[in-house]
Amino acid sequence: MLKKIFLLLTLSTPILTAAEKPNILFFFVDDMGWQDTSVPFHTEVTQLNKDYRTPNMEKLAENGLMFTNAYACSICSPSRISLMTGQNAARHKVTCWTLRKNVSPERGNKNFSPPEWPFNGLQPIGANVERTTEATTLPEILRKNGYRTIHAGKAHFGAKDTPGADPSNLGFDVNIAGSYMGGPGSYHGDKNFSAKWRGGGTVWDIPGLEKYHGQKINLTEAITREAISAIEKSVAEKKPFYLYMSHYAVHAPFEPDRRFLPNYNNEKWNNHKKKYASMIESMDKSLGDLLTTIDRLGIAKNTIVIFMSDNGSPRENPRNLPLRAHKISGYEGGTRVPLIIHHNSLTKPKTRTNTPVIIEDIFPTILEMAGVKEIPKSDGLSMNPILDNTELDRSKRPLIWHYPNLYDMPPHSAIRVGDLKLIYWHTNQKIELFDLKNDIGEKQDLAAKRPEVVSRLAKQLSDDLRSKKALMLTNKKTKQPVPMPDKALSR
Structure with a gap:
């Protein structure tokens, strides 16, 4: 059984009446x-x-x-x-x-x-x-x-x-x-x-x-x-x-x-x-x-x-x-x-x-x-x-996706920070990097050209997945989980 999630955070939101x-x-x-x-x-x-x-x-x-x-x-x-x-x-x-x-x-x-x-x-x-x-x-x-x-x-x-x-x-x-x-x-x-x-x-x-x-x-x-x-x-x-x-x-x-x-x-x-x-x-x-x-x-x-x-x-x-x-x-x-x-x-x-x-x-x-x-x-x-404020700056906030499943499409995890998006493909441990501002169609993989960005985003994605205790595929040969992207990158 997974953990029950019910931690309350008190905020200063006003209490409204039914009419309001x-x-x-x-x-x-x-x-x-x-x-x-x-x-x-x-x-x-x-x-x-x-x-x-x-x-x-x-x-x-x-x-x-x-x-x-x-x-x-x-x-x-x-x-x-x-x-x-x-x-x-x-x-x-x-x-x-x-x-x-x-x-x-x-x-x-x-x-x-x-x-x-x-x-x-x-x-x-x-x-x-x-x-x-x-x-x-x-x-x-x-x-x-x-x-x-x-x-x-x-x-x-x-x-x-x-x-x-x-x-x-x-x-x-x-x-x-x-x-x-x-x-x-x-x-x-x-x-x-x-x-x-x-x-x-x-x-x-x-x-x-x-x-x-x-x-x-x-x-x-x-x-x-x-x-x-x-x-x-x-x-x-x-x-x-x-x-x-x-x-x-x-x-x-x-x-x-x-x-x-x-x-x-x-x-x-x-x-x-x-x-x-x-x-x-x-x-x-x-x-x-x-x-x-x-x-x-x-x-x-x-x-x-x-x-x-x-x-x-x-x-x-x-x-x-x-x-x-x-x-x-x-x-x-x-x-x-x-x-x-x-x-x-x-x-x-x-x-x-x-x-x-x-x-x-x-x-x-x-x-x-x-x-x-x-x-x-x-x-x-x-x-x-x-x-x-439609121009609110949340450019440093990471968006995270995680799909460690064997249904229809290859399993993957991804992170977007600002205009940069990194995708980690689990089965072949390939990493791709895209600049969505200039390449919304994700046609140009920049991973080889910007290794410092790949390293930073791979670690950020990995740390986030670890903090959430994200589940991963298991390699049948090694009996070990698929490595997180930062570990795959260091091999």
């Missing part, structure tokens, strides 16, 4: 790449920005602050657990995706064995389930501070048949369609949101939406309707809410939202891109419907909206140029994501910031926004100072 507490909408998209939007997060408009339609994201960006250097983990469950706990993946150690109890998704490797990571996922304190991590969660803290906490959509925190599979056990008062699976059986109500149509098992069936079965309704729309009802109830009861609007979209299976598919009849596009574009527009409509609801209920001035994705776009989708690679990769295409925040009191319209931030920063940010007095110590840094 802001509503918080965290709109979380699954598998949406940095460029999978008509909002240009790059310094120039790209082809995908021209191809996709996200008018409600445009509206949110018009009114809020865009983070052009925002990051998540490269894969879903780690990002979601970092968000819930404020812990970097190297610390909470759920570094790959979860599904079935006591079953890892990893594949065999003739030279290396995976670490004993907690593939049963996140659990509430005291659950005592093997191969898990336990923590007091973001919604749990918000609930104790007067919020109604609403989960809508994808959970993917804990494995099937564990307490963490149910968001209600992790601090949510309301659970809409959330369970252990990372993707839906289907996006179509006339397929009962089930994988039966594609020969899949019931493990992918979406719970709690039976009233939509048999209807020609998209899953994204059904979840949005239920979320709107939950908002209306909170407002009627004069209860501040935290809505974790966590869509299954735009994750596989790639099924079109039939309402929007006619918008994408470009003969040069393949069928996959057309389907995916309709899924993106479907997700964007959900955002618009929620923003309209907030306006209609007269709570817009007291509602904070945060939009983010959990990792980069998968390999099946059009590449998020100029970024390199895709989901699960250690390159920017795997981890750089769209992030927009609208805070009526802090954010200025049409603003951008280049300050690098990472998924665990959401934890202290939201708790501060909610006026929570005692905020658990975390690996994240609040983004609220950036909202007030």
